[in-house]
Each structure stands twice: as C-alpha cells, then as structure tokens.
Amino acid sequence: MARGTRTNLATLAGVVGENSPVDRPTAGGTPTNVPLSELAPNPRNPRDDLGDLSDLASITGTQLQPALVVTRDAYLRLYPEDDTTIGLARWVVINGCRRLAAATNFGRPNLDIVVKDEVAKDRVTLLAAAVIENVGRRDFDVIEEAKAVELLIGECGTVEKAAMKLAKSKGWISQRRALLQLTPELQTALRNGELAIRTARSLAQVPPKEQVEAWNSERKRKHQGIEQDSAPNDSGHKPVKRVPVTAAKVTRTFKRLDADPTTLADALVDYLDPDGLQALIKALTDRH
Incomplete structure (x- = not known):
C-alpha cells in the first residue's frame, strides 16, 4: 500500500490478520470504522420513534457524518441496569441512532464513529448530548x-x-x-x-x-370567522377588510x-x- 493512501482500521485488520494490534480498536482510542455488531443504540434515546429512514438510504454508499459513541464501560458506569439491553456491544451510539438504524435497514455492514467518553462523564451531560442532537430537527x-x-x-x-x-x-x-x-x-x-x-x-x-x-x-369559531369575512353583516354591508400586516x-x-x-x-x-x-x-x- 502506497504511503499517504487513506484506509480505515477495519480494512487494515483484514489485511494483517488476527494478531494485528488494530484488529479491535482499543477503548479510549478513536476508531474510524467498526462493524454494526459492535454498536448498540442508546437505550436512553429521547426519541419515541426513529421515524422514516428513507432520507438516509444513501448511507449504503456514503456516510456524511460519523456517529458519536461512548465505550461500553463508560456508559455502564452511568446506567449499569442497561447491561442486558446493550448486549455485547463495545460502543453505545449517543448521536447517530438513526444512522445506525439506516445502516442496518439498508445493508451497510459498518459505520464511521468518533469515540468521546467525556460525553459520559455524568448522566446530565449524556442526556443533554442526545437531546441537543434532536431538538429542532424536522422529524423530531x-x-x-x-x-x-x-x-x-x-x-x-x-x-x-x-x-x-x-x-x-x-x-x-x-x-x-x-x-x-x-x-x-x-x-x-x-x-x-x-x-x-x-x-x-x-x-x-x-x-x-x-x-x-x-x-x-x-x-x-375559526371556520365561522372565515365564512363571515365574506358575508354581509346585519346592516347589509360587508365588514371592513382588515388592514394587512406589513414587514x-x-x-x-x-x-x-x-x-x-x-x-x-x-x-x-x-x-x-x-x-x-x-x-x-x-x-x-x-x-x-
């Protein structure tokens, strides 16, 4: 492989083999690409429903933004009761649960991620990160x-x-x-x-x-108001038109x-x- 050629850790692991030191990204590192099987969606995601994922169908070819994740240990320090829910996943997706769902639905085998355990320093910070991502979204x-x-x-x-x-x-x-x-x-x-x-x-x-x-x-009342706007009043005269609102x-x-x-x-x-x-x-x- 030529120097300067860009690759990812998953590809490199496949080339080097089982003894490669990078076949499994270490906790605290910043892997760029991991299999979906090693990712779990945030059990505390504030969304009731991930909504229509059709707008993310292009993720099979291009993922425009990496998912923000925390390590399993960092997450379970805050929510040990979620151990069974996240299963054997090595990382928990905090921002990017729709991207994870879309990758699963549309057949993408892996996902680009960024690991930031500082997001899991306490429950407030973790929940705020999940809420901030969603507030203001059209589908939220x-x-x-x-x-x-x-x-x-x-x-x-x-x-x-x-x-x-x-x-x-x-x-x-x-x-x-x-x-x-x-x-x-x-x-x-x-x-x-x-x-x-x-x-x-x-x-x-x-x-x-x-x-x-x-x-x-x-x-x-609103429906009647619309009808009355174009109807004559008791005196036989049409009501005065409202003055239009200007900028x-x-x-x-x-x-x-x-x-x-x-x-x-x-x-x-x-x-x-x-x-x-x-x-x-x-x-x-x-x-x-």
Whole structure:
C-alpha cells in the first residue's frame, strides 16, 4: 500500500490478520470504522420513534457524518441496569441512532464513529448530548421535544440548568413542558400538524376534561370567522377588510420588544405550524 493512501482500521485488520494490534480498536482510542455488531443504540434515546429512514438510504454508499459513541464501560458506569439491553456491544451510539438504524435497514455492514467518553462523564451531560442532537430537527416532533426536556430537567434538577445545557430560554423550556399537559388526543393532533403550537399552548391551560371540547369550539369559531369575512353583516354591508400586516409594522413591533434572535426564533417556532416554518425557512433562504 502506497504511503499517504487513506484506509480505515477495519480494512487494515483484514489485511494483517488476527494478531494485528488494530484488529479491535482499543477503548479510549478513536476508531474510524467498526462493524454494526459492535454498536448498540442508546437505550436512553429521547426519541419515541426513529421515524422514516428513507432520507438516509444513501448511507449504503456514503456516510456524511460519523456517529458519536461512548465505550461500553463508560456508559455502564452511568446506567449499569442497561447491561442486558446493550448486549455485547463495545460502543453505545449517543448521536447517530438513526444512522445506525439506516445502516442496518439498508445493508451497510459498518459505520464511521468518533469515540468521546467525556460525553459520559455524568448522566446530565449524556442526556443533554442526545437531546441537543434532536431538538429542532424536522422529524423530531414537539411532544418528543417536550418529553426530552422533561427528562433533562429531572437529571439537572432545575429548569435553569436544563435551559443552560440546551442553550434555550426558560420561556422555551416552560412552553415545551406545558404541551405535556395536553390530552393524548390533542398530543396526537399536534404531532400530525392538525393543531398549531400556539393553540396547543393555550389548550394546555384548560382542565384535561375540557380540552377537546375547547379545541372543537376554537375550530368551529375559526371556520365561522372565515365564512363571515365574506358575508354581509346585519346592516347589509360587508365588514371592513382588515388592514394587512406589513414587514415594516412587524419590524416596529420587534424593535419595541427588543428581543434577541434566540427569543425571536422561539416565538416563531411557537407561532407557526410545520408548514409555516418551512415557508419561513424558504423565504429566508431566497433572500440570501
């Protein structure tokens, strides 16, 4: 093999044989590529469901980003009760569980990884690493976010510490936690995009037994409002059209609030539904 030719440890092990010192990457080292059989998904992954993996089908040919893993020993020091769950795996995937699942589903025999045991220095750091990877992802719905945030608060002990770990405002944390007060039916509607986050936050303040009725009343009121916008009123005259919202007016409002970018982003995420957020991202992209 010519000098300067790039290879990986798995390939080199196959060439040298069983006595090779690199046929099994040592704990604490940084292997670049390992068989899937030596990897276990994080049992404490905050995701309920890994979702549709079709967008990762190309992993059979190219893995764009390595998975972040910790050694088996480092993980079990924090969660010894998970020994049976991770089986004989030498590493536990903390960031990259979807990549691991996609590799398994689509027939890739190995995965590029980076070993960072410092991520497993304590439970808070490990959970925060898993949550941070998922928060804000398009396929990570707000209920999953809320559950993940609640788990992190439980580990951190306070909302303030959890907010610092996630680099989020306390308001954002509180808004996500409130969504867990919704009934299962409304949580499902929120996940499916049928219920806007801003409406869900209001409904979360309503007693659980009254939430579905309140939502139905809100939808009926909105539907009637649409019909009334184009219908004459009691005097026989059509209602006055609303003054359109302009960018200048919104800008003036932002200036009065003196909000920082993170707060503005949190507000927009809460105000817009998934389609609205995609439209916003596209609009911002088109302007650059």
